[in-house]
Amino acid sequence: MPPRVAIVTGAARGLGQEFAVALAGGGHAVAGFDIADQSATRARIEEAGGRFLAVPVDVTDEASVRAAVKIVADTFSAVHIVVNNAGIYPPMAFEDTTLDDWHRILRLNLDGPFLVTRAALPHLRKAGWGRVVNIVSAVVFLGPPELVAYTTSKAGLVGFTRALATAVGADGITVNAIAPGLTATETATATTGADGGFDRVRALQAVPRTERPEDLVSTLLYVCDEGSGFLTGQTINVDGGSARH
Ligand SMILES: NC(=O)c1ccc[n+]([C@@H]2O[C@H](COP(=O)([O-])OP(=O)(O)OC[C@H]3O[C@@H](n4cnc5c(N)ncnc54)[C@H](O)[C@@H]3O)[C@@H](O)[C@H]2O)c1
Numbered sequence: 001m002p003p004r005v006a007i008v009t010g011a012a013r014g015l016g017q018e019f020a021v022a023l024a025g026g027g028h029a030v031a032g033f034d035i036a037d038q039s040a041t042r043a044r045i046e047e048a049g050g051r052f053l054a055v056p057v058d059v060t061d062e063a064s065v066r067a068a069v070k071i072v073a074d075t076f077s078a079v080h081i082v083v084n085n086a087g088i089y090p091p092m093a094f095e096d097t098t099l100d101d102w103h104r105i106l107r108l109n110l111d112g113p114f115l116v117t118r119a120a121l122p123h124l125r126k127a128g129w130g131r132v133v134n135i136v137s138a139v140v141f142l143g144p145p146e147l148v149a150y151t152t153s154k155a156g157l158v159g160f161t162r163a164l165a166t167a168v169g170a171d172g173i174t175v176n177a178i179a180p181g182l183t184a185t186e187t188a189t190a191t192t193g194a195d196g197g198f199d200r201v202r203a204l205q206a207v208p209r210t211e212r213p214e215d216l217v218s219t220l221l222y223v224c225d226e227g228s229g230f231l232t233g234q235t236i237n238v239d240g241g242s243a244r245h
Pocket of ligand 1: 009010011012013014015016033034035036057058059060085086087088089108135136137138179180181182183184185186187188
């Protein structure tokens with residue numbers, strides 16, 4: 001696979017850091033979009049001899065996203081891969097969900113991918129080759145009660161994946177979604193995985209161990225591969241078999 005230029009949102013930690021490190025390890029230039037400090041990601045990539053550009057940006061802010069994509073294109077002369085990974089998944093009872101909670105979750109999980117993808121798309125079109133990868137969740141198949149707003153946002157992102165795949169398929173651009181199960185990132189460990197959350201999810205899985213960020217890497221690289229140009233509009237569930245669909 002020739003080196004490509006990738007944007008990974010939420011690259012400071014968790015799954016986004018793992019995706020950025022994996023793409024850089026594959027020889028690609030990677031730009032991380034995050035509101036948090038990305039020095040840990042930079043250190044891992046540069047130690048391995050990879051190229052990483054940390055762009056401080058709130059992916060829900062339209063003007064900042066446009067400026068951030070321009071920085072990437074100016075620095076690396078192209079953009080080919082967009083991994084829409086930044087997201088929040090705060091557990092809450094449906095009855096306690098305020099309109100502000102609802103908007104906060106939809107804003108990051110849906111407006112973010114919309115804004116970043118729309119700003120990057122002219123560059124993918126210009127290259128005549130592109131990969132958009134949306135990180136959704138196995139909750140779209142499982143529907144857990146404490147994540148109604150979150151599940152709604154990720155189901156929206158599945159719809160975005162399908163329709164956008166149709167819109168850009170003739171331009172050599174694929175759009176797919178990857179659905180992780182509950183994965184042991186710091187955030188998940190402090191929230192959905194706490195109080196026996198990992199044990200409950202593990203009991204649903206065919207593979208009886210807790211999912212780790214590195215379990216998602218081979219699927220990301222497969223979707224981004226040069227040979228995967230006929231794979232589009234799909235949601236690939238990587239959750240140890242808790243949802244079988
Ligand atoms: N960890 C899991 O169990 C799990 C399971 C299924 C799906 N997912 C999805 O995977 C993605 C990553 O999850 P994670 O556990 O690694 O999360 P995380 O909290 O570890 O990382 C999220 C990153 O997004 C960044 N971010 C937050 N708001 C932002 C904004 N406005 N602009 C730019 N960056 C912003 C954060 O600073 C952080 O670096 C999310 O979309 C999540 O919904 C996670």
